[in-house]
Amino acid sequence: MTKSLRLRAAVVSLLLFGGFIAAWHLATRGSGEVAKMSPEYAALMGATATQGKSAMPGPFDVGAKLWEHIKHPFYDNGPNDKGLGIQLGYSIARVMIGYLLAVAVAIPLGFLIGMSPLMNKALDPFIQVLKPISPLAWMPLALYTIKDSSLSAVFVIFICSVWPMLLNTAFGVASVRKEWINVARTLEVGTVRRAFTVILPAAAPTILTGMRISIGIAWLVIVAAEMLVGGTGIGYFVWNEWNNLSIVNVIIAILMIGLVGMLLDQVLARFTRMVTFPE
Amino acid sequence: MSTFDNPFDPNRRLHTAGCSCGRHATEAEHAAEQASLQLAVTQGEDKRFEGVVASAVMRAMFPQDASRRAFLKSVGAATALAAVSQFFPLQTATEVFAAGGPLEKTDLKVGFIPITCATPIIMAHPMGFYSKYGLNVEVIKTAGWAVIRDKTLNKEYDAAHMLSPMPLAITMGVGSNPIPYTMPAVENINGQAITLAMKHKDRRNPKDWKGFKFAVPFDYSMHNYLLRYYLAEHGIDPDVDVQIRAVPPPEMVANLRADNIDGYLAPDPMNQRAVYDGVGFIHILTKEIWEGHPCCAFAASKEFVTTMPNTYGALLKSIIEATAYAHKPENRKEIAQAIAPANYLNQPAIVLEQILTGTYADGLGNVVKQPNRIDFDPFPWQSFAVWIMTQMKRWGQIKGDVDYKSIAEQVYLATDTARLMKEAGLTPPEKTTRSFSVMGKSFDGSNPEEYLASFKIKKAS
Numbered sequence: 001m002t003k004s005l006r007l008r009a010a011v012v013s014l015l016l017f018g019g020f021i022a023a024w025h026l027a028t029r030g031s032g033e034v035a036k037m038s039p040e041y042a043a044l045m046g047a048t049a050t051q052g053k054s055a056m057p058g059p060f061d062v063g064a065k066l067w068e069h070i071k072h073p074f075y076d077n078g079p080n081d082k083g084l085g086i087q088l089g090y091s092i093a094r095v096m097i098g099y100l101l102a103v104a105v106a107i108p109l110g111f112l113i114g115m116s117p118l119m120n121k122a123l124d125p126f127i128q129v130l131k132p133i134s135p136l137a138w139m140p141l142a143l144y145t146i147k148d149s150s151l152s153a154v155f156v157i158f159i160c161s162v163w164p165m166l167l168n169t170a171f172g173v174a175s176v177r178k179e180w181i182n183v184a185r186t187l188e189v190g191t192v193r194r195a196f197t198v199i200l201p202a203a204a205p206t207i208l209t210g211m212r213i214s215i216g217i218a219w220l221v222i223v224a225a226e227m228l229v230g231g232t233g234i235g236y237f238v239w240n241e242w243n244n245l246s247i248v249n250v251i252i253a254i255l256m257i258g259l260v261g262m263l264l265d266q267v268l269a270r271f272t273r274m275v276t277f278p279e
Numbered sequence: 280m281s282t283f284d285n286p287f288d289p290n291r292r293l294h295t296a297g298c299s300c301g302r303h304a305t306e307a308e309h310a311a312e313q314a315s316l317q318l319a320v321t322q323g324e325d326k327r328f329e330g331v332v333a334s335a336v337m338r339a340m341f342p343q344d345a346s347r348r349a350f351l352k353s354v355g356a357a358t359a360l361a362a363v364s365q366f367f368p369l370q371t372a373t374e375v376f377a378a379g380g381p382l383e384k385t386d387l388k389v390g391f392i393p394i395t396c397a398t399p400i401i402m403a404h405p406m407g408f409y410s411k412y413g414l415n416v417e418v419i420k421t422a423g424w425a426v427i428r429d430k431t432l433n434k435e436y437d438a439a440h441m442l443s444p445m446p447l448a449i450t451m452g453v454g455s456n457p458i459p460y461t462m463p464a465v466e467n468i469n470g471q472a473i474t475l476a477m478k479h480k481d482r483r484n485p486k487d488w489k490g491f492k493f494a495v496p497f498d499y500s501m502h503n504y505l506l507r508y509y510l511a512e513h514g515i516d517p518d519v520d521v522q523i524r525a526v527p528p529p530e531m532v533a534n535l536r537a538d539n540i541d542g543y544l545a546p547d548p549m550n551q552r553a554v555y556d557g558v559g560f561i562h563i564l565t566k567e568i569w570e571g572h573p574c575c576a577f578a579a580s581k582e583f584v585t586t587m588p589n590t591y592g593a594l595l596k597s598i599i600e601a602t603a604y605a606h607k608p609e610n611r612k613e614i615a616q617a618i619a620p621a622n623y624l625n626q627p628a629i630v631l632e633q634i635l636t637g638t639y640a641d642g643l644g645n646v647v648k649q650p651n652r653i654d655f656d657p658f659p660w661q662s663f664a665v666w667i668m669t670q671m672k673r674w675g676q677i678k679g680d681v682d683y684k685s686i687a688e689q690v691y692l693a694t695d696t697a698r699l700m701k702e703a704g705l706t707p708p709e710k711t712t713r714s715f716s717v718m719g720k721s722f723d724g725s726n727p728e729e730y731l732a733s734f735k736i737k738k739a740s
């Protein structure tokens with residue numbers, strides 16, 4: 001039964017995809033010559049003006065271009081023209097550095113806040129004010145003080161990844177069942193050991209949920225940050241192709257951003273499943 | 280009028296206003312003569328430096344064109360050259376300018392915005408002008424004017440492509456912290472256009488443009504000032520009757536297509552791109568507003584200029600040489616091919632070719648020939664700076680008393696020759712201004728306040 005459901009779902013997905021592609025193709029194909037032009041003049045004009053081709057590229061244009069990118073993902077023609085693979089690599093590396101820094105800060109701090117009601121109350125106002133700030137709002141300030149665009153991008157990733165992890169860790173730690181803590185106390189387990197053997201395993205699923213939210217946000221933000229500072233990365237790629245008004249490449253970049261985002265999320269989802277235990 | 284002209288030719292005018300020269304019946308005739316002159320002056324690079332240095336000296340000695348002509352006509356070019364050499368060591372100055380000392384730094388980063396105004400900065404890379412002077416320059420595409428400003432202030436870039444009003448604005452601290460900035464060379468002259476949406480093809484009179492929405496790339500740009508000037512001359516108050524917004528160039532084309540704006544005054548390739556894509560037409564080229572106006576610039580912080588004089592000299596020389604190369608019409612096609620790839624402008628080569636060669640489709644079905652649609656001339660006339668400041672004040676960007684002359688001198692390093700001459704113990708040329716006219720109104724920089732007061736439409740009180 002489940003097998004046939006999966007099969008049927010796959011068929012419906014494929015049909016939807018096919019329908020989408022067909023509609024896209026029909027909507028964007030050219031309508032033939034649109035205006036009378038001298039050949040000399042027509043030679044100076046683009047396909048939109050001469051063939052009536054839509055300014056939106058069709059699915060086959062995108063497919064052909066995508067194949068070109070996939071064939072040579074790692075070419076390097078100088079500082080402003082690198083393969084899609086290299087661009088994605090830069091973005092992922094930046095996200096990872098900022099994200100791991102955030103993990104290193106948010107989880108210990110979250111533990112502290114979760115375990116100590118005093119710190120919880122004391123730090124709360126700061127967290128409440130800092131949390132809702134859009135990561136990109138930090139960008140000018142970061143550029144101005146750090147004076148390095150690549151580090152600024154990493155800082156922005158850091159600052160946007162910290163909050164969900166911090167809050168989730170604190171929440172997870174604070175809501176560990178009182179019985180378990182009491183059992184540990186009865187057995188005279190020390191604070192550090194209690195944190196690692198009782199609280200951490202119990203709070204792990206919540207912490208990982210926070211980490212999963214964070215990586216999603218970090219991946220959203222890196223594209224915008226790279227568009228702003230330029231240089232390298234998938235965000236820069238989108239900006240560069242937008243300058244060229246090459247919508248084909250913009251669509252390809254959007255597709256790639258979606259795929260990588262999904263992969264990052266899946267990796268963390270798998271971790272979450274590994275540490276979750278049935279009660 | 281060009282820095283690369285032969286100053287010892289009595290028929291040349293070094294201080295012209297209006298059209299690129301004004302002595303010819305047709306533009307083609309003018310171009311032909313200029314091409315032959317270029318050849319004569321710029322054979323070999325020693326000759327070219329000699330030309331740059333000699334131009335500066337001749338300008339200094341004869342601020343009035345009439346007296347220079349009279350002098351040359353009476354004694355002849357050869358005698359004049361000998362006479363000038365006697366009390367000014369042209370040979371030495373040229374050598375100092377050409378040779379320079381050991382480079383303090385060879386790996387440089389220069390930022391640029393992907394528009395055709397950056398042509399000399401960009402082409403110097405693929406065409407080897409930087410490497411010729413022992414420099415390993417990376418030209419880096421940058422996301423916007425504010426970013427390029429911040430990255431040069433952060434010293435991520437050693438020098439950068441900027442809009443010619445930007446070094447003035449940065450130095451005065453308008454729109455950023457005040458930091459002493461310099462502009463040793465203009466990148467391009469002319470090269471912009473007013474592009475309108477196709478639906479306005481029958482509304483060509485600016486008097487009918489009330490309620491239009493326009494876009495310009497940056498508040499502190501020639502684009503903004505030229506558009507405002509043009510509108511005001513036609514009785515449209517740019518602050519009241521129309522809307523002018525700062526929009527990044529690629530978004531201008533998209534907005535024009537989406538019918539969000541009625542037109543823009545923008546750098547190329549965006550004007551030609553709108554035509555190429557069939558969404559707009561070129562209303563006028565900005566050279567029709569002010570023939571020979573500066574647009575973009577090569578800028579560096581004062582700190583870079585003073586701490587690394589030799590590197591700066593070598594960089595400036597490669598830029599000046601690239602500019603001279605770009606000035607020649609016969610090289611333009613080759614340049615278009617060199618700067619079209621994704622690493623540089625990332626545009627269809629045919630679009631760039633139309634802009635650089637000046638044979639272009641106007642969007643209304645005509646093929647237009649305007650060989651100096653865009654031109655390249657590095658001399659940073661200080662009267663340009665003064666004009667820009669009058670417009671900044673006119674539209675309320677700067678207020679109160681402005682020390683036009685001293686800011687212009689501080690920022691627009693009117694040829695680096697002046698510095699090199701000082702090093703040789705000589706007095707640099709006094710005259711670094713020239714008069715020009717903008718839409719028939721002449722300006723010489725000597726009385727900016729009076730000029731400013733003469734406008735009927737303005738914001739400044």
